[in-house]
Amino acid sequence: MICPQCDRCAGYHDDVPRTLVSLFGPLGYQRAYYYCRRCGHGRYPFDEQAGITPRDLTPAVEQLATLAGGVCDSFERGADLLADMAAVRLSESTVERTTEDVGRRIAAHLDRGELFGPPVVWAWNRDAKGRRVAYVTVDATGTRQQGPGGRAAEGRMAYVAGVYNPPPVEWLRQPGQAPPPLQARYLSGLYALEELGPLLRRLAAQVGMEHADLWIALTDGGSGLEGFARQNFNRPDLVLILDFYHPASYLEALAKALHPGDAEQAKAQAEAWCRLLKEEGGALTLAVLRPGGLRRSRPSPPPAPPRRPCPPPSRCKGTSRACGTKWASSRWTPPPAG
Secondary structure (H helix, E strand, O other), X not given: OEOOOOOOEOXXXXXXXXXXXXXXXXXXXXXXEEEOOOOOOEEOHHHHHHOOOOOOEOHHHHHHHHHHHHHOOOHHHHHHHHHHHHOOOOOHHHHHHHHHHHHHHHHHHHHXXXXXXXXXXXXXXXXXXXXXXXXXEEEEEEEEEEOHHHOEEEEEEEEEEEEEEOOOOHHHOOOOOOOOOOEEEEEEEOOOHHHHHHHHHHHHHHOOHHHOOEEEEEEOOOOOHHHHHHHHOOOOOOEEEEOOHHHHHHHHHHHHHHOOOOHHHHHHHHHHHHHHHHHHOHHHHHHHHOEOOEOOXXXXXXXXXXXXXXXXXXXXXXXXXXXXXXHHHHOOOOOOOO
């Protein structure tokens, strides 16, 4: 056995027992231990080949603990979720350290330019014009942070990006044909945009994005995201699409500010703007919202009180307000002569 530290021979030393946490309870085994007398470094070849880390977890438990720690908003809840999923009970700190260890190993692979899984070429689905279409997306989301000793800390922005091949809409499929499954590869982390770009391009190349006839980039219009798409997927015919959900939510908030205290009118206004955005596009919607296009609706004046019926002519002296013009003329005083 070659020592990875000094490249000298490391001899067999002993069989060392170990107990792991598995999905079926404690799992005990023995494995060979090799020791280098030159540099004092030892290694367990079986553990390295089986993917067993120093956390004393089987690979299956480590994977579930990492998933639970990654999807929950705290590692405490991740430990509870792991117990519910697999009846495996780990402490909050173990779930936290396991998740962070896996994240560091993934980052190390990506830094070396390594990707997960063999290269493939997806069968990109076609649009109404028969073109093979590939989609790429990028978004930013806030992540809460915890300072030393459990103190509050300022949150950070994490980018979530992906390359995907969605199934075609129903009217583009053959009658009775089931939709193909969604194909997607995701990338996420506390990267800067300039660091995320090369990683996402490598991910796109691994699934054969170059074989698609058309590229579509989907963003929410966040700062720098459209420029990121143009810089990293710079085909001349790149199509940039603004995610409808985000501008629609802003239109709903604007409608509520425009009609405070009137939920029904605000809802109707938001629906009208969203319909305009969806059917006519962003340019016309912006023209409506700009000064001169946006008009604040004013409440209708209260209805005039009902008039009393005019008295019959035999009793009308022209002094009743119900007589309208007669009442006004009866109060008019001509100017003095001369």
